[in-house]
Amino acid sequence: MAFTYQVSQPYLTGREQEYLTEAVSSGWISSQGPFVGRFEEQFAEYNEYAHGVACSSGTTALTLALRALGIGPGDEVIVPEFTMIASAWAVTYTGATPVFIDCADDLNMDVELLESKITARTKAIMPVHIYGRRCEMDAIMKIAYEYNLRVIEDSAEAHGVRPVADIACFSLFANKIISAGEGGVCVTNDRHLAEQMAHLRGMAFSREHDFIHKKLAYNFRMTNLQAAVALAQLEKLDEILEIRKRIEAHYDAGLEGIEGLTKLPPRDVLWMYDIRAERRDDLRESLAVDGIETRLFFQPMSRQPMYLDPVWPSLNATRFASDGLYLPTYTGLTEGDQDRIIAKIRQFYKAD
Ligand SMILES: *Cc1c(COP(=O)(O)O)cnc(C)c1O
Numbered sequence: 001m002a003f004t005y006q007v008s009q010p011y012l013t014g015r016e017q018e019y020l021t022e023a024v025s026s027g028w029i030s031s032q033g034p035f036v037g038r039f040e041e042q043f044a045e046y047n048e049y050a051h052g053v054a055c056s057s058g059t060t061a062l063t064l065a066l067r068a069l070g071i072g073p074g075d076e077v078i079v080p081e082f083t084m085i086a087s088a089w090a091v092t093y094t095g096a097t098p099v100f101i102d103c104a105d106d107l108n109m110d111v112e113l114l115e116s117k118i119t120a121r122t123k124a125i126m127p128v129h130i131y132g133r134r135c136e137m138d139a140i141m142k143i144a145y146e147y148n149l150r151v152i153e154d155s156a157e158a159h160g161v162r163p164v165a166d167i168a169c170f171s172l173f174a175n176k177i178i179s180a181g182e183g184g185v186c187v188t189n190d191r192h193l194a195e196q197m198a199h200l201r202g203m204a205f206s207r208e209h210d211f212i213h214k215k216l217a218y219n220f221r222m223t224n225l226q227a228a229v230a231l232a233q234l235e236k237l238d239e240i241l242e243i244r245k246r247i248e249a250h251y252d253a254g255l256e257g258i259e260g261l262t263k264l265p266p267r268d269v270l271w272m273y274d275i276r277a278e279r280r281d282d283l284r285e286s287l288a289v290d291g292i293e294t295r296l297f298f299q300p301m302s303r304q305p306m307y308l309d310p311v312w313p314s315l316n317a318t319r320f321a322s323d324g325l326y327l328p329t330y331t332g333l334t335e336g337d338q339d340r341i342i343a344k345i346r347q348f349y350k351a352d
Helices: 016-026 034-046 058-068 085-093 111-117 137-147 191-201 224-235 237-254 280-289 316-323 335-348
Strands: 051-055 076-080 097-101 122-125 150-154 167-171 184-188 261-263 273-277 324-327
Touching: 016 034, 016 224, 034 051, 034 184, 034 224, 051 058, 051 191, 051 224, 058 085, 058 150, 058 167, 058 184, 058 191, 076 085, 085 097, 097 111, 111 137, 122 137, 137 150, 184 191, 224 237, 237 273, 237 335, 273 280, 273 316, 280 324, 280 335, 316 324
Parallel strands: 076 097, 076 122, 122 150, 150 167
Antiparallel strands: 051 184, 167 184, 261 273, 273 324
């Protein structure tokens, strides 16, 4: 079904075409081209980190980060219940075990529960800034320091939130705040970790290129074509964040005082405008008829068939999954578009 208002659309109003043409004209289309290094350097600088390592997706960024930190079989990594499956999968890919932690009322990992999840096997914590809300990083970093744990920030949904962890991983998928179509990038201040991630990303070739490979590695490289688009997007990031701030404020004002809707706390950057709704499934259907696409919230990790917890604990994350949805949220969305979406929601709840 074609929606008039999709939940997400890329915003390609900068120098994407120019850089892409430059990349194609130069003949550099593989990961060897100069845009990759330029993007890595500027992305790291934007985030006030020393090193950037570009790769093929947010998922592979997380995998590289975990592997570079030496996490593997027998280790545990604390991952939120309420997140996209890739956060947990990255841990599973390394052979380590994800240990799930419920969310608080801002949908982010509940820091109060953090210490209760730490065991002798715990090696790292993976906070995820859900829908653009920054996790309580001070508290998380303090606990990590006390227990000598590494921290990997899953910043896939939070470009513009300055990371503080050992490694932060971003996604450049088409629905994220900035995009390269597909892509990912890690930032770190540790030169050794950056080198490890770059090494693992590119099949662990030896310096001598003698085809002796000492590690199980990957082809997780980003092409120069993707990096050309990513760099143009990065140049626009501040502007994109400003526009999205206005989108958030306009939804906030328009959806004020509707009985049946519950707002969530404000975001640090807007990825998706999330809200809790009574009769959510009926609302979704009614909006879809009017050409407005919405998306459900994430399902808790311990409800996923592959991570199914037979104890079936009562979770905050389950509550949110049962009545949460997000509205069309993209940088090109106009106030007029938003007004039409808001009017339909008001109509549904008879809140005119
Ligand atoms: C999108 C996303 C990912 C995965 O990124 P891809 O580029 O799609 O692999 C990981 N974690 C979170 C929280 C995400 O939203």
